[in-house]
Amino acid sequence: MASFDAGAPAIRTRGLQMRYGDNHVLRGIDLEIARGEVLVLLGPNGVGKTTTVEILEGFRAPSAGEVEVLGVNPATADDAWRAQVGIVLQSWRDHAKWRVRELLDYLGDFYAPYSGDVQRPWPIDDLLASVGLSDDADTKVSELSGGRRRRLDVASGLIGRPKLLFMDEPTAGFDPQARRDFHDLLGSLSDVDTTIVMTTHDLDEAEKVASRIVVLADGGIIADGSPDSLRRLKFGKAEVSWFDGVRRVIHATDDPVEFLRGLLADPSAHVEQLEVRRNSLEDVYLTLMARSKEVSAR
Amino acid sequence: MTTTAISVPRTTFRAATRQARIDLRTNLLTGTGVFYLLGPVVVIVMMVVLRNVSVMDSQITLAQTFLPGMLALSVIAGCVTGLASELMMEREDGTLLRMKAVPHGMPGFLLGKTLTQLLLNLIVLFLMLIPAAIFFPSVAPASFAGWMAMTGILILGVAAMMPLGALMGALMRNMMQLSIATLGTYGLAAISGVFYPLAALPGWLQVIGQIFPMYWLGLGFRQVLLPAEAAMLEIGGTWRTVEMLIVLGIWTLIGLLGAPRALRRMIRGVSGSKIVEARERVLSRGY
Numbered sequence: 001m002a003s004f005d006a007g008a009p010a011i012r013t014r015g016l017q018m019r020y021g022d023n024h025v026l027r028g029i030d031l032e033i034a035r036g037e038v039l040v041l042l043g044p045n046g047v048g049k050t051t052t053v054e055i056l057e058g059f060r061a062p063s064a065g066e067v068e069v070l071g072v073n074p075a076t077a078d079d080a081w082r083a084q085v086g087i088v089l090q091s092w093r094d095h096a097k098w099r100v101r102e103l104l105d106y107l108g109d110f111y112a113p114y115s116g117d118v119q120r121p122w123p124i125d126d127l128l129a130s131v132g133l134s135d136d137a138d139t140k141v142s143e144l145s146g147g148r149r150r151r152l153d154v155a156s157g158l159i160g161r162p163k164l165l166f167m168d169e170p171t172a173g174f175d176p177q178a179r180r181d182f183h184d185l186l187g188s189l190s191d192v193d194t195t196i197v198m199t200t201h202d203l204d205e206a207e208k209v210a211s212r213i214v215v216l217a218d219g220g221i222i223a224d225g226s227p228d229s230l231r232r233l234k235f236g237k238a239e240v241s242w243f244d245g246v247r248r249v250i251h252a253t254d255d256p257v258e259f260l261r262g263l264l265a266d267p268s269a270h271v272e273q274l275e276v277r278r279n280s281l282e283d284v285y286l287t288l289m290a291r292s293k294e295v296s297a298r
Numbered sequence: 299m300t301t302t303a304i305s306v307p308r309t310t311f312r313a314a315t316r317q318a319r320i321d322l323r324t325n326l327l328t329g330t331g332v333f334y335l336l337g338p339v340v341v342i343v344m345m346v347v348l349r350n351v352s353v354m355d356s357q358i359t360l361a362q363t364f365l366p367g368m369l370a371l372s373v374i375a376g377c378v379t380g381l382a383s384e385l386m387m388e389r390e391d392g393t394l395l396r397m398k399a400v401p402h403g404m405p406g407f408l409l410g411k412t413l414t415q416l417l418l419n420l421i422v423l424f425l426m427l428i429p430a431a432i433f434f435p436s437v438a439p440a441s442f443a444g445w446m447a448m449t450g451i452l453i454l455g456v457a458a459m460m461p462l463g464a465l466m467g468a469l470m471r472n473m474m475q476l477s478i479a480t481l482g483t484y485g486l487a488a489i490s491g492v493f494y495p496l497a498a499l500p501g502w503l504q505v506i507g508q509i510f511p512m513y514w515l516g517l518g519f520r521q522v523l524l525p526a527e528a529a530m531l532e533i534g535g536t537w538r539t540v541e542m543l544i545v546l547g548i549w550t551l552i553g554l555l556g557a558p559r560a561l562r563r564m565i566r567g568v569s570g571s572k573i574v575e576a577r578e579r580v581l582s583r584g585y
Contacts, residue, residue, distance in 0.1 A: 059398070059569050079306075079401035087399040091577040094393035097324035106320070109313035110400045113306045156396070 008071055010035045010164055010195040011056060016065035018051050025051050027219035028065070033212075035163075038186060038196045040206040042285060043216035049199045052216070053166055056197065057087055070164060083114040086162030088153050090169050096142035100133060100152055103141060104159055111160035121159045130188075131155045132181050146173035154182070158189075165189070167198040171205060183209050207231075207281045215285065217292040223284075231279045233287075238279065243272040310406040317410030322417055338425045341368050345434055353495060358528045360494070362437050365430055366519030367492030371484075372422050373452065374512050377415055377459035378466060379480045384411075385467030385564075386476060390576035395568045404565060412460060419456050423448065437523060444522055451518040458511060458546045461553025468560035483512075491516050495531045504533060511549045514542045 009032045016029040025048040033039050041049045054060040055067060058074030067073060072081055095103050101124060108121030121127075128134045131151040136144060144152060150173050157165055171179050186209050190196060200206055206213055207227045215223040215230075223230060237252040240259055253259045256276050263269055326334060341364070348360035388394050397403035427448065431438030439445045470476050489503045490496070490512035496504050507513045520528065521537040529537050 054569055057399070059395075082399070082403075083401040085399075089392065089395065089573065091573045092392035092396060093577065094388065094391045094396055096391070097328070098320055102316075102320050106313055106316050107396075107400060109309050109316060110403055110406060112304045112309045112312075114401065115304075160401075 009033055010037070010070060011197070012066075012068045013056075014066040016052070016055065016067060017063045018048065018055065018060075019063050024219050026062070029216075029221060031214065031221070033195060033197065035195050036190055036193045036211075038190050038209055038211045039198070040210035040213050041197065041199045041216060042203070042206060042213060044289065047216045048219060049216055050168065053168060053197065053199065057085065057166055058082075080114065083111055083120070083160055084163040086157040086160060086165040088157035088165070088167040088170050090172070092149075092153055096140075098141050099138050100128070100141060100144070101137040103152070104128070104155060107156050108159050114160065118161050120161050122161050127155050127158060130158075130185055132178060147175060147178055150174065151178070151182075154185075162194060164195045165197070167196065169199055169201065171200065171202065179205070203280075203282045203285055213281075215288055217289065218296050222292055223288055227281055230284050231281055233279070233284050239277040240275070241277070242274045245270040245272070306402055310402050310409065313406040314410035314413055317407065318413035318417060321410070321414045322421075325414075325418060326421070334422060334425065337368070337372060337422060338429050341365060341426050342429055342433060344368075345430065345437070349434070353531055354498060356528070356531060358524065358531060361434065362524055362528070363491070363495060363520065363531075364493070365426065365437055366523050367487070367490070367516045369423060369426060369452075369519045370455070370490070370512050370516035371487045371492050372426070373419055373455045373515060374459055374483060374486075376419055376422070377456055378463040379476070379483045381411070381415060381460060381463030382467035382470060382479065383476050385464065386470055386473075389467075389564060389568055390573065390580075392573045394565060395573060398565060398568065408464075408561075415460055416453065416456050419452060420449070423452050439522060447522045448519065451515070451522065454546065455511075455515045455518070458515075458550040458553070461557040462511075462549060463553075464557040465553055465560050468557070468564040486510055486512055489513075491520075497531060497533050508533075508545075511546055514545045518542050518546075 011031065011033040013029055013031045016026055016031075017024070018026040029052060041052065043049050051060065055062050056069055056074060058069070058077055061075050067075070069077070070081060070084055074081070098106075104121075104124050104127065108124065111120040114120050124137075125134070128137055131154055133148065133151050133155060136148060136152075139148075141149070141152065150170065154167070154170055157167065171182055174182060183205070186196060190211070198209075210227055213223070213225065213227055213230055214221055223233070237254055238256040239250055239252055240256050240263070241248055241250045242263075243249075251259065256278070260274075260276070263271060325331065344364055345361040348364055351360040352358065353360055353363055385394075394404075394407075397407040400406075427438060427445075439448055466479060470479070486507075487493070489499060489507040490510065491507065492512070496507050496513060499507070517532065517537065518539075520532075521539065521542075529535060532538070
């Protein structure tokens with residue numbers, strides 16, 4: 001087993017750069033991801049999310065900079081390291097003629113030598129139930145619908161019970177119920193200390209599952225924090241609204257707590273159906289993107 | 299829960315045999331299985347047609363030389379061009395990337411591929427040989443030793459040709475190159491004694507034919523299947539067993555020296571973004 005200090009961060013990069021010819025995709029990424037974090041990478045297409053993840057997965061060597069994933073350089077990591085990392089990619093069309101259970105059994109074989117603290121591979125029936133594929137165990141992979149195929153991809157990323165899980169757009173094509181189930185599954189994984197790094201285009205999803213969000217633009221990190229702290233970025237005010245008996249009143253404020261304290265303490269105020277709507281993540285994200293465009297246009 | 303871990307070689311082998319079992323099933327027991335049955339049918343029909351056509355005024359008929367030639371062709375079509383096209387597809391559909399993401403996935407995958415090719419070729423060999431033996435007893439191996447020799451030469455042939463197929467699959471960039479290589483393989487069959495003895499062809503074609511392994515593999519099969527006097531029809535009038543082993547050995551060496559390096563380069567090159575590109579190409583162009 002790769003030696004890995006339990007207190008060390010799961011991922012650490014310093015000055016990570018990637019260029020293809022004159023095109024600087026990444027201009028120096030410094031990132032530290034603690035164990036158990038669920039980190040969501042956001043950013044427009046072509047901004048280097050996939051490149052970053054591929055470097056962390058050990059599938060691509062950076063042009064410059066240092067990378068440590070679970071304590072080792074992924075580009076030269078061994079199979080014991082591989083056994084602790086799960087990967088869910090976007091466009092798998094492989095093993096189309098196999099059945100679902102066959103593929104998972106097969107992939108599971110490779111993790112059997114790495115049983116230790118937990119049983120590896122994840123018992124197939126439990127795993128199928130976790131991703132909601134129990135009814136499709138004997139279905140041919142090519143006959144799965146897009147969303148179900150995606151669940152299989154997620155299951156194949158989880159089969160080795162990874163300490164670190166990378167997922168590229170895992171919920172593309174999921175129906176709302178499947179998405180909800182998947183979020184619950186993510187919650188239960190981070191409970192057992194699995195570190196998760198995922199990309200998504202769905203900001204609601206990012207808000208729901210992430211313990212931390214990193215926004216990439218122009219080859220660098222332009223925002224980094226919990227969904228809460230990002231929403232509180234000072235691009236906008238929170239909206240407090242209530243029904244005062246006659247009409248709906250809307251008040252914008254930087255500090256809704258202070259405002260509410262005053263409002264509720266006022267005996268003359270009639271307050272019904274109170275709502276506080278804070279800056280949504282979408283508002284923040286779109287503002288960030290607009291700003292980064294202005295900066296790069298200059 | 300704590301469990302005892304099983305050793306890597308054991309689980310790699312288990313995964314490889316599982317892969318071979320599933321791939322054989324999906325190959326043989328589904329729609330594509332028809333193609334494997336077509337081969338023997340073609341062989342029998344051709345042998346009936348050619349049963350009275352003698353080769354270069356000898357006692358040997360074309361039916362007799364056709365069978366070993368077809369066996370050589372099928373080994374090369376399966377292990378070289380067939381394997382190459384499989385690898386190309388698996389590079390693009392994400393199979394290779396998936397195996398790269400799994401501990402010891404690549405060795406397990408390649409071992410599984412080797413087992414599949416070996417078993418598939420053995421099955422094809424017997425699918426062709428057994429009906430031939432029933433309808434044309436004079437063409438089949440005369441003894442148990444003969445059957446063993448056929449099996450032995452087939453295994454040698456598969457072992458020699460698979461690295462070449464892997465090398466080709468790793469070097470090919472697109473379907474066009476693959477189509478040319480496939481056409482070339484069938485063209486090669488024409489000058490490799492599959493349809494007519496090489497000795498009857500002009501000298502320069504004989505030279506080209508003898509460079510490639512198909513002729514030598516066919517020669518090995520003919521040595522076992524045909525009566526001793528059929529050697530007269532070969533170049534030099536003998537079976538040239540030593541030369542056969544040397545030429546097949548050289549091709550094995552080329553494959554073994556080139557394939558691992560080419561495969562490693564190809565495997566290093568596969569990434570998620572390449573798979574996305576391939577999928578988008580397939581969606582827009584259909585191949």
